[in-house]
Amino acid sequence: DAGVIQSPRHEVTEMGQEVTLRCKPISGHNSLFWYRQTMMRGLELLIYFNNNVPIDDSGMPEDRFSAKMPNASFSTLKIQPSEPRDSAVYFCASSLIEGQPQHFGDGTRLSIL
Amino acid sequence: LAKTTQPISMDSYEGQEVNITCSHNNIATNDYITWYQQFPSQGPRFIIQGYKTKVTNEVASLFIPADRKSSTLSLPRVSLSDTAVYYCLVAEGGTYKYIFGTGTRLKVLA
Numbered sequence: 001d002a003g004v005i006q007s008p009r010h011e012v013t014e015m016g017q018e019v020t021l022r023c024k025p026i027s028g029h030n031s032l033f034w035y036r037q038t039m040m041r042g043l044e045l046l047i048y049f050n051n052n053v054p055i056d057d058s059g060m061p062e063d064r065f066s067a068k069m070p071n072a073s074f075s076t077l078k079i080q081p082s083e084p085r086d087s088a089v090y091f092c093a094s095s096l097i098e099g100q101p102q103h104f105g106d107g108t109r110l111s112i113l
Numbered sequence: 114l115a116k117t118t119q120p121i122s123m124d125s126y127e128g129q130e131v132n133i134t135c136s137h138n139n140i141a142t143n144d145y146i147t148w149y150q151q152f153p154s155q156g157p158r159f160i161i162q163g164y165k166t167k168v169t170n171e172v173a174s175l176f177i178p179a180d181r182k183s184s185t186l187s188l189p190r191v192s193l194s195d196t197a198v199y200y201c202l203v204a205e206g207g208t209y210k211y212i213f214g215t216g217t218r219l220k221v222l223a
Contacts, residue, residue, distance in 0.1 A: 033211070043200065043213035056210060091156050099144055104156030
């Protein structure tokens with residue numbers, strides 16, 4: 001079975017540019033999560049969706065970050081404009097329902113120059 | 114905000130049992146405690162999940178005391194391939210925000 005698929009795997013761009021990260025959850029999973037991982041702050045939850053509806057976005061750092069889930073098989077995390085401090089690995093995860101084990105993608109390593 | 118802390122690192126030899134504890138002082142009363150393993154350049158991978166007392170699967174055991182303020186992941190007879198970073202994941206009491214522990218870097222030596 002296909003796991004959670006994230007794209008791109010790596011992204012390098014200059015500050016000020018718009019960045020879009022993509023995620024395809026496991027088919028049939030109703031919860032989707034976006035995390036960020038840095039050395040300083042570890043793994044942090046940014047936002048999660050249940051049945052395509054955002055439930056908790058309190059972890060989104062600021063208005064430059066936005067996430068959407070237009071349907072059950074696709075989600076995006078957008079940063080506009082990007083800044084060097086946004087450099088991190090961004091993970092998407094999905095679970096059958098909230099509370100069940102989350103299955104993670106391999107992440108997008110983002111570098112903002 | 115709930116504090117979810119783990120030892121930074123641990124060393125062990127092949128064949129030994131390893132116990133990693135996560136302290137979580139304020140977690141949701143009706144949500145699970147979950148442990149993950151992470152290798153470099155990969156996403157966290159599910160190991161085990163429990164709510165209370167003891168849970169065992171084919172790779173690990175999870176011990177959770179009655180007050181649920183901590184949990185202990187037990188890896189029996191570790192091998193070199195178990196070298197990784199291990200994280201607990203809990204839901205914060207009140208907000209139900211998911212919070213990862215600080216992570217424990219386990220190094221298994223031959």
